[in-house]
Amino acid sequence: MRAELLQLAAELAQRGEPFVLAMVVRRESYSSAQQGDMAVITADGAYHGWLGGNCTQPTVKREARRALAEGKPRLVSLSPDPKREDRPGVFALPMTCHSAGSVDIYLEPVLPAPRLMLFGASPVVRSLGKLGAAMGYAVAVVDGPAAPTLRPGGALAAVVATMGENDEDSVAAALEARPDYLGVVASRRRFGELRAALLGRGVAPAALDVIRNPAGLDIGARLPEELALSILAEVVQLRRAAARPVEVAPVEKAETDPVCGMIVVVATAVHRAEHEGHTYYFCNPRCREKFLAAPASYLGAA
Secondary structure (H helix, E strand, O other): OHHHHHHHHHHHHHHOOOEEEEEEEEEEOOOOOOOOOEEEEEOOOOEEEOOOOHHHHHHHHHHHHHHHHHOOOEEEEEEOOHHHHOOOOOEEEEOOOOOOOEEEEEEEEEOOOOEEEEEOOOHHHHHHHHHHHHOOOEEEEEOOOOOOOOOOOOOEEEEEOOOOOOHHHHHHHHHHOOOOEEEEOOOHHHHHHHHHHHHHOOOOHHHHHOOEOOOOOOOOOOOHHHHHHHHHHHHHHHHHHHOOOOOOOOOOOEEEOOOOOOEEEHHHOOEEEEEOOEEEEEOOHHHHHHHHHOHHHHHHHO
């Protein structure tokens, strides 16, 4: 199971798809989960692996969505007495499994690498490629007007540093990729000429207004390596400020089984009962039978 999950995680990462790698890091009897049990939860809510009884899945999937949206790991403690597990850095939640054991699950979001698309064969492009790779960017370099094939992934930054070779075509190709950041390494005068030429081609003024020129933060850069540093510093600054969330599956509507307290997803609930105009949902037929035999006792406890 673990080898299969790790292979799945590697494939998702290769395709640039976000997911959460979950692992049981602690458990107390009685729990069917064992330390080291793993699961992979994708952004669309698909659940692969084993972290204990099925009663834990709705909670783990919900917390995985939050980890992906925030881009931060979470340590979740499922316990019959959540107050006992309440401590800094831990999200203490109720355990609804009948075994009444407790389990701590670490959720690690794995987000796609940000992408860096570079146009040109200049020293600035070479320096950007080296520094970008060292910073964990997926780098694509093209020496010509055509945009490279980009795999799905994180935020996209594009830099045109063609230095007079195919400038206009390269900027137009970069705009076609709809990057989150587009910088052009050129003098203000040269960029003015580029802008006028692109307007003549029918490029919308609004698309050209977002181009960064001069590209990079003003740190007094002169050398290609310094220019690369200033540009990536600007990319990081804008990317962190934007904090674009990962798109995840919407939270499924869920109800609590009034008999056992388990969370039941409404859309897939099989066992239901009507009582005084309200629909109740159950994890299994036995809970439904107990409820129908004495609904007032369970509703009073709830």
